[in-house]
Amino acid sequence: MEQLKNYFNKLVKLTDQEWADFQACLIKETHAKKAYLLEEGQKCDFIAFIEAGTFRFYHILDGEEIVTAFFFPGDFVTNYRSFLTDNPSDHHIQALQDAIIYKIHKKDLHALYDRYQSIERLGRLIAENLYLTITKRLDSFQHTSPEERYQELINRNSKLLQEVPQYMVASYIGVKPETLSRIRARK
Amino acid sequence: MEQLKNYFNKLVKLTDQEWADFQACLIKETHAKKAYLLEEGQKCDFIAFIEAGTFRFYHILDGEEIVTAFFFPGDFVTNYRSFLTDNPSDHHIQALQDAIIYKIHKKDLHALYDRYQSIERLGRLIAENLYLTITKRLDSFQHTSPEERYQELINRNSKLLQEVPQYMVASYIGVKPETLSRIRARK
Numbered sequence: 001m002e003q004l005k006n007y008f009n010k011l012v013k014l015t016d017q018e019w020a021d022f023q024a025c026l027i028k029e030t031h032a033k034k035a036y037l038l039e040e041g042q043k044c045d046f047i048a049f050i051e052a053g054t055f056r057f058y059h060i061l062d063g064e065e066i067v068t069a070f071f072f073p074g075d076f077v078t079n080y081r082s083f084l085t086d087n088p089s090d091h092h093i094q095a096l097q098d099a100i101i102y103k104i105h106k107k108d109l110h111a112l113y114d115r116y117q118s119i120e121r122l123g124r125l126i127a128e129n130l131y132l133t134i135t136k137r138l139d140s141f142q143h144t145s146p147e148e149r150y151q152e153l154i155n156r157n158s159k160l161l162q163e164v165p166q167y168m169v170a171s172y173i174g175v176k177p178e179t180l181s182r183i184r185a186r187k
Numbered sequence: 188m189e190q191l192k193n194y195f196n197k198l199v200k201l202t203d204q205e206w207a208d209f210q211a212c213l214i215k216e217t218h219a220k221k222a223y224l225l226e227e228g229q230k231c232d233f234i235a236f237i238e239a240g241t242f243r244f245y246h247i248l249d250g251e252e253i254v255t256a257f258f259f260p261g262d263f264v265t266n267y268r269s270f271l272t273d274n275p276s277d278h279h280i281q282a283l284q285d286a287i288i289y290k291i292h293k294k295d296l297h298a299l300y301d302r303y304q305s306i307e308r309l310g311r312l313i314a315e316n317l318y319l320t321i322t323k324r325l326d327s328f329q330h331t332s333p334e335e336r337y338q339e340l341i342n343r344n345s346k347l348l349q350e351v352p353q354y355m356v357a358s359y360i361g362v363k364p365e366t367l368s369r370i371r372a373r374k
Contacts, residue, residue, distance in 0.1 A: 061330075080322075081318075084318070084319060117304040117307055120307050120308055120311060121300070121311075124300075124307060124314055127311055127315045131267065131271070131317055131321065132268060132271060132272065134321050134325060135267075135268050137325060138321060138324060141328055
């Protein structure tokens with residue numbers, strides 16, 4: 001929870017009252033390894049902050065699992081598109097280890113937006129940050145090599161390969177598992 | 188200007204005073220066909236609303252122009268990443284016909300955010316909408332065919348091919364101009 005408070009403080013200074021009201025809306029959840037935080041077809045009505053654990057964001061295409069994102073401690077985990085549009089999720093979100101998260105529901109967040117301009121601003125800054133994250137991912141698909149995508153992932157989480165099966169990392173960077181092995185051998 | 192006001196009203200109800208203060212920050216600009224609204228290497232310190240005209244968003248890769256987006260009347264035109272981060276733009280923004288836009292500068296927008304919660308909310312909703320736009324583009328690169336990307340573009344602007352040279356459309360959908368001709372012939 002301290003980690004989340006520090007993150008918020010870097011964006012907007014919240015008063016003690018604002019933080020207390022925000023905190024009152026947070027729901028602490030633990031998810032066992034392999035548990036689903038969200039399944040395809042469900043509406044995503046939450047944003048969660050990861051205290052511990054890694055999640056993958058994936059869908060099934062022609063019978064094959066395609067991993068489009070990983071979420072690590074310190075990240076927000078959500079299907080933000082489903083959260084914003086109320087459309088059903090086109091992805092699963094699954095814990096890859098035992099995880100601890102703090103979840104806030106959409107209706108509670110919207111009530112906080114109505115109540116405090118500072119939290120409305122926080123919502124704007126988080127939306128802007130998620131925009132920047134996704135443009136990086138778009139860039140990465142258009143302009144970087146699998147090696148570079150692998151390196152970016154390692155930069156985000158140095159323990160990646162102890163935590164995430166290699167075939168999922170390969171799927172994310174868009175190569176076959178054998179190619180990932182060769183990339184790793186060259187490093 | 189009416190069009191922009193209507194768009195805003197769908198997102199947030201602004202009072203007359205709020206709209207008047209917003210409007211006072213808007214700068215009307217006309218750009219001749221082929222003029223640059225932003226060049227690679229410049230910081231993008233504005234968001235503009237397009238009243239008339241089409242713009243392309245492109246960069247040069249290995250000597251080749253790569254078009255990554257088109258902006259049509261009713262869209263916002265900006266390098267939003269550069270706007271948010273203050274980093275130099277990695278793309279050019281060029282008018283493809285004579286254009287009329289309403290521009291707001293970052294410092295003026297931030298002053299309005301400080302002043303009015305409603306405009307802060309507008310900023311959040313616009314950030315969220317731009318997020319949704321870019322996820323669609325990411326999806327489109329990962330999951331759709333050139334035919335589908337072409338169709339999406341036509342849906343956004345039925346006069347596309349009178350306004351935009353065919354080689355730019357081909358670049359955007361990721362095919363050679365000859366392939367685009369074949370796609371058009373099949374339609």
